[in-house]
Each structure stands twice: as C-alpha cells, then as structure tokens.
Amino acid sequence: MSRSSAPPVVAPTGVSARRRSQGSLQVGREVGVLRGLLWASPWLVGFIAFMAVPVGMSLYYSFTDYNLVQRPVFIGLENYERMITDDLFWKAVGNTVLYAAMSIPLCTVAALVIASLLNKPIMGVSIYRAAVFLPTLVPAVASAMVWLWLYNGDLGLINRILRPMLEPLGVTPPNWIGLRGSGDKFWAMPALVFMSVWSVGQSVVIYLAAMRDVPAALYEAAALDGMGPVAKFRHVTLPAISPVILFSVITSIINSSQIFGAPYIMTQGGPDRATYVYSMYLYDAAFVYDALGMGYASAMAWVQLVVIVLLTVLTLVMSRSLVYYRAA
Template sequence: MKKQLTIQQKRNERNGFLFALPWIIGFIGFSVYPLIASLYYSFTEFNPVMAPKWVGVENYRNVFDDPLVVKALSNTLFMVLVSTPVNLIAALLLAMVVTRNFKGRGLTRTIFFLPSVIPMVAATMVWIWMFDPTYGYINHFLSLFGMEGPSWLMDPRFTKWALLLMGTWSTGTTMLVCMNALQDVPRSYYESAEIDGANAIQRFFHITVPGIAHVLVYQAVLNMINAFQYFQQVYVIISASSGGGSNAGVASGGPANSILMYPLYLFHTAFTYFDMGKASAMAWLLFIVVSILTFVMTKATKRITENAGVE
C-alpha cells in the first residue's frame, strides 16, 4: 500500500520543485529546445531571412560531398588522435613530478596549473607573438642551437604542430586529476615491488598505469571531446592574421586550410555562408561521431578497470 505523504512533506516537495523550476525552464529553453530545433533544421533549407523549407536528407548529402568538410575533419582528427595522447602523457609526467616530495613543490604545482586559468583568447594572442618567425621567442630559442625556426603559423606543414604545442602548454587541469589519482595508489604496492627488485619502468607499467587506468581513459574521453570542439584558438589565430576577421563571405582556414577545424567550418557555414540547414546537419553528424567514440571508450574504460582490478 502506498504511503500517504504528510502535509509538510508535500510542502517540501513543492518548495523543492519551485526552487528547481528556474533551472528546469533554462534547461528546456536553452538546451532541449535548441537541440530539437537543430535536428529539424538539419532537414530543411534555412537561413535567417527565409522560412525553413523541407529538403529531406539533402543537407547530409551536401556535407558528404563537400571537400572542405573532408579537409576540416582530417584536421580535427589530427587534433583528436595526436593531441589527446600527447596532452595526456604530458599531464601524467607533470603529475608524477609534483607528487614527489621536494622543496618548492607547492610553487611548482601552481606554475604548472597556472596556464589552465589564463583566458584562452589572451593566451592565444601571446602564442601568436611567440610563434612570430622574426621576433618570436621560440625561433630565437632554436637559433641558440644553430637551428632556423619555421614560420609556424604561415607554413601549412607546421601550423597544426603549433596548435599541438599550444594545447600541451595548458594541461594543468588534467595534471591535477592525474596527481590525485597517483596519490590514491597504495604505497605498499611500490614497496613490495622494490623488494622484489622491480625497477622504475617496471613499477610504472605494472603498478602506476593499471592503478590509474580508469582515470586516464576518462581524461582521454574528455580530451577527445574537447579536441572535436577545437574552435576558439584557430578562430583567434585566423582573425589576427587577417586583420580582424575573414574576408566577407569567405571562410578561411589558415594557410592552405591547414587549421580549418570542423567546428570552425561549421561556424562559417552557419554565420558566413548563412546555410543554417547544412550547419545543423554538420553539428548532428559531429554529435553522432563523438557519441560513438565516447561509447567505445567508456566500454574500454570498464574493461581496463576490470583488468586492472580497480573497484
């Protein structure tokens, strides 16, 4: 028999719902409705000055037939497949450094984490200056060793590697997560391994990595999602190099479109070409790809965690 709620309990439930109501309205208005609307618009011909016209899957055909989509997707996959493991490895190495006991450890942690709290636009502008082939610090540093630095942001062969260097610089948040995970690995495991004669490399691969495998895969999923959304840095770089923005009506992706990322081309499709229907189709295709990869990596996380014996 269902238990009857008292008047006070009913009042508490009502008050709780009223407190949550502003968030619920905002979530529906700014998340659920735009999501459903974009799905509808992806099957229409639509721009800001005309009513949506149903075209079926024509937008999706146009996406697959567009060579710039292929270029943008290949650039984005570079960031996903290369920057994700590089950033994760860099964060793990930094975490291993700051978990050791040494004088000034707190200051070192602060220095490593500081880039993560600097606004992205400001940091990108600083990096643009540092990558300058004539006056930048990076090429000046290389010249000290007799090396001639490249035109980082003007040579298509080096533009994505410049982005990779920028991304590796700001891995402080991932470093903190890895640091906390390392501190949760029981020290007795390392002591037993040392007694058995295991060296540092063996302890790393047989104790450290399995002990934090679930955290590493989770961070890899987050970094992968962020890489698929790579937009702000390239937009600032292209805007700065073009004197404040792309030419009217022309989508720019840097030298030879070498840094034309998928979200950037989606943005240009929507707000430069005003093809909102195609842009919505591109957004939903990106959502599907990221969802599939996230599902696969989540399954991998469960398997790795079970194999590592992590509860």
C-alpha cells in the first residue's frame, strides 16, 4: 500500500496512511536469523554496551558502598534501607510528585484546548502551530535563563505586567524565583509548573495529528444526533483520540519524574529545598555528597526505574475502560 492510496480522511502529514498500512503489510525477503541480527547489530551493540551493561552495573552498585575512589563494597540492602529513613529522599520524592501532579493535568488540558482550536480549516494554522511548537525546541538551559529573567521579582516581565494590575488592590506580586535559590518559597514550584506549559507544543502537535485522523463520518453522525461543538468534543473527539492521550500521559509521567535542568539551573533546589527534585538528589548523591556516593545514587535510580515501570503498567491497566480503540 503506497502513501498515495490513503483513505479520504484529511491527513496532511500522511500519518493515517502509514498507520493503516501496518497491519496488512507483507513486504520483505526471508533471511536467516544471523543475517537479521547482523542488520540489527548497530543497535544491539549499543544496547548491550550503553544500556544493558549499565543497567546491570547500577543494579549491582545499588547493593554496594561505592564512592568512585574506593572499590565497591557489598553492603546488601543497606542503601535501600537508608532511603526509608532519609528525610531528604522523601522531600525530593514529594517535590517530584507535586510537580508531576500539577504539571501533567495542566499541560494535558492546555494541549487539548489548543489542539482543538487548531483543528479547523482556518487560515494561518501553520503560523499558530509554529508559535506554540517552537518553545519545545529551545534548549533547557536557555529557557531556564529566559524564565529566570521573566520571573525576576523586581525586573521580570511577569511582574512588570502584574504590578499595575495588583498594586491598586494592595497586593505585591511575589518574587517568583530569585537568584541563587532565593525568592518566594511558596511560589517557586508553581512557577516551574507554569513554565512547563510553555513546552506543551509537542503534545499539541501529536493531538492535532490524532484529531485530524478522526473519520469525518463520526462528526456527521454526531451532527445528525443534534450534538453541538462541546458535545462533539466530549463524545467523538476525546474517545477517538484517547489512545494518543494515554500515550502522551505515560510519556509525561516518565519525563516529569526526570525533571532536572530547570530546578538545577534556576533554583538550585531552593528556596529551602522547595524545588529539590528526585533527579537533583540523585545527581548530588553521585557527584556532590561524598557520604552517599554511587551506591546510594544507583539505588535511587533503580527505585525510579521500578516506579516508572509500575506506573506505566498501572496507567495502561486503569485506562482499559477509558481508552477506546478503533477497529483497524
């Protein structure tokens, strides 16, 4: 099936043709296992050298006391036991969960709203889409610098805009994020969350492609049933793109659990550890706090891996009743 034989559904990116062709496709010549493995060998070599071996190593180190200078000493489950009573560990876990719990719903809703606004044949769609998508390509370090400047208490653009609105009410806008971990303890985390909405463009583009893939016939049927735009979104669009939303949420969970650059650069985890997230503690344990070392950091990394896998499985299981899979 070639790309040109795409079904009549509007799909400017050609993705629908691709998806539909997968199942029925029978291309390719038969080759032996060794030939096949040879073709896959670049990835397999990388997988073994830079992934499988490191995963195994970090599992082993997680059971050791190891600070890069001395050889690792096996200490059994001590690193894991230590985590249970480590207040800073739980603080970092709490902050990361808090960030994810605020950021993921906010970004998902924002992305869905923007994508559905764009999902109409209106002029200038590509310009709007470009404006929303471009921030996702900005290097994390550069966006940290830009937002440090925007959030600056005295001089930042955000407070320049807010001050004339809030001061007549007797409210002083907060010092969102100050330099070197100074600033408002309460507002630092919401500031990071709000900033994450800026990078929502990838989800917007993914949702938009999925929305354009929804068969027009479904909307026609909905119109015959007398549905308005909101009802159509609720009863046609959302169910039809739910597998894509699910995928995007799982990706967001994995990404949010690894947030590092923004807090590391902008707040250094402060003020008063209010934005000290899991990956920062892991980094500090490995490279900064000699008392903890690679062993403890590896144990933390493994806890993270297990939690991510469990969360992914849990999301998949829980969503079985919510996600609607169209027959191919």
